[in-house]
Amino acid sequence: MSPTSAPVKIAVLGCGTVGTQVVRLLLEQASDLAARVGAPVELSGIYVRDTTTPRDAAVPVDALTSDAQALVDSSDVVVEVMGGIEPARTLILRALERGSAVVTANKALLAQGGAELYEAADAAGADLYYEAAVAGAIPIVRPVRESLAGDRVTRILGVVNGTTNYVLDEMTTKGLDYDAVVAEAQRLGYAEADPTADVGGHDAAAKAAILASLAFHQRVGIDDVYCEGITAVTADDIAAATETGRVIKLLAVAEQTDAGVSVRVHPTLVPRDHPLAGVRGAFNAVFVEAEAAGELMFYGQGAGGVPTASAVLGDIVSVARHKAGGGKGPRESNYARLEVLPMSAAMTRYAVRMSVPDRPGVLAAVATIFASHGVGIESVRQMPGKGHAGLILSTHRARESALSATVEDLRSTDAVNEVWSVLRIEGEL
Ligand SMILES: NC(=O)C1=CN([C@@H]2O[C@H](COP(=O)(O)OP(=O)(O)OC[C@H]3O[C@@H](n4cnc5c(N)ncnc54)[C@H](OP(=O)(O)O)[C@@H]3O)[C@@H](O)[C@H]2O)C=CC1
Ligand SMILES: N[C@@H](CC=O)C(=O)O
Numbered sequence: 072m073s074p075t076s077a078p079v080k081i082a083v084l085g086c087g088t089v090g091t092q093v094v095r096l097l098l099e100q101a102s103d104l105a106a107r108v109g110a111p112v113e114l115s116g117i118y119v120r121d122t123t124t125p126r127d128a129a130v131p132v133d134a135l136t137s138d139a140q141a142l143v144d145s146s147d148v149v150v151e152v153m154g155g156i157e158p159a160r161t162l163i164l165r166a167l168e169r170g171s172a173v174v175t176a177n178k179a180l181l182a183q184g185g186a187e188l189y190e191a192a193d194a195a196g197a198d199l200y201y202e203a204a205v206a207g208a209i210p211i212v213r214p215v216r217e218s219l220a221g222d223r224v225t226r227i228l229g230v231v232n233g234t235t236n237y238v239l240d241e242m243t244t245k246g247l248d249y250d251a252v253v254a255e256a257q258r259l260g261y262a263e264a265d266p267t268a269d270v271g272g273h274d275a276a277a278k279a280a281i282l283a284s285l286a287f288h289q290r291v292g293i294d295d296v297y298c299e300g301i302t303a304v305t306a307d308d309i310a311a312a313t314e315t316g317r318v319i320k321l322l323a324v325a326e327q328t329d330a331g332v333s334v335r336v337h338p339t340l341v342p343r344d345h346p347l348a349g350v351r352g353a354f355n356a357v358f359v360e361a362e363a364a365g366e367l368m369f370y371g372q373g374a375g376g377v378p379t380a381s382a383v384l385g386d387i388v389s390v391a392r393h394k395a396g397g398g399k400g401p402r403e404s405n406y407a408r409l410e411v412l413p414m415s416a417a418m419t420r421y422a423v424r425m426s427v428p429d430r431p432g433v434l435a436a437v438a439t440i441f442a443s444h445g446v447g448i449e450s451v452r453q454m455p456g457k458g459h460a461g462l463i464l465s466t467h468r469a470r471e472s473a474l475s476a477t478v479e480d481l482r483s484t485d486a487v488n489e490v491w492s493v494l495r496i497e498g499e500l
């Protein structure tokens with residue numbers, strides 16, 4: 072580093088679970104970061120709602136401010152770790168318009184209003200980095216955005232929400248109660264400020280939209296993503312999954328086919344011997360299939376303040392290097408014009424769990440309904456009950472619209488008492 076290099080001034084907006092760790096690492100590693108960047112890296116201030124709230128000892132109280140605009144206007148790099156849409160959006164736009172680099176962990180904002188931010192970044196020639204926004208510490212944004220930019224990504228399949236993976240894992244392995252596990256995920260700093268974003272699937276949907284945009288080179292927003300969370304998953308669903316040699320994961324699936332792109336998030340049955348089934352606790356994993364590269368898998372800590380801060384710091388170093396030595400990160404690539412397909416066009420496999428009367432002919436009647444919609448049955452598992460039988464029918468690949476029509480008929484025939492659940496299956500041949 073040249074002794075005359077001007078410092079790169081870093082503003083941190085937000086000092087919660089992630090922001091606290093970003094500030095700590097920025098200060099603790101200042102000399103290493105300066106050597107890597109080629110200029111001193113200086114914390115110019117930390118914007119919070121309430122400057123009087125007691126903070127972690129690593130946070131310098133005199134750096135706290137409630138004047139966001141002055142802080143943004145006096146910084147070279149703005150790190151947004153507040154979350155929410157406003158005032159994050161306005162502050163990021165303000166920073167980009169004045170040519171500052173922005174690092175954000177805010178997937179909700181990127182998936183909802185990303186286009187406006189990418190355009191502002193391009194117009195100003197400013198960097199906009201967001202590695203922490205998808206799968207926490209796991210390098211996945213940069214690999215898809217840069218390393219795979221010369222390939223054709225066809226499919227991404229991932230566990231991208233740490234909270235729900237933690238909740239499903241604790242319920243499966245320890246039989247713990249749903250509400251208690253969600254509260255523990257909040258305490259551990261995995262959950263969003265409003266955990267309904269996690270359990271409702273919206274956080275994973277935002278990440279799926281970001282990944283699909285990068286992978287398929289076109290804008291995919293949160294409204295393009297079919298989203299089902301884990302709130303309807305019951306202990307019986309988990310027990311039935313175990314019974315059939317599977318586990319339930321909240322999966323994000325983004326696929327490109329000849330017909331267009333399909334992006335969805337839903338609870339999914341995964342065979343116990345599939346690598347995604349072994350993703351435990353708040354860990355995440357993302358499979359990427361690309362034409363030339365083949366299958367790639369990225370695995371690591373997907374949530375929590377310290378791991379997420381690692382991704383933020385990596386982005387800070389990248390953009391600060393450009394500030395110190397020149398250069399610029401990649402601009403948005405959105406030239407493709409593929410149709411975003413509705414969920415009804417998605418093709419996958421299903422497990423339909425139902426109660427049927429314990430009498431002859433019922434199985435044939437149920438099979439006829441599946442056949443009438445062209446949905447092939449791959450296996451049937453029967454669990455005897457009192458006066459009824461529990462059935463789990465696993466299907467071959469079928470179109471979502473055909474499966475929905477099948478379930479509608481199952482619900483109206485007297486050959487079925489009740490359809491308990493319908494779960495999609497991924498990762499089985
Ligand atoms: N937690 C995690 O594991 C991960 C989080 N993220 C993302 O990182 C971001 C931050 O998450 P996290 O640290 O968990 O959130 P927290 O709720 O723990 O922290 C938010 C911080 O931002 C400040 N803040 C929030 N709203 C405002 C506002 N309107 N005006 C001023 N300050 C505000 C808060 O101030 P005050 O302290 O005064 O209340 C607080 O310091 C989010 O976008 C989240 O999605 C990404 C990956 C993982
Ligand atoms: N709430 C999120 C945090 C990281 O993105 C999660 O649980 O994955």
Ligand code: NA
Pocket residue numbers: 202203204205206207208209210211212382
């Ligand atoms: Na990441």
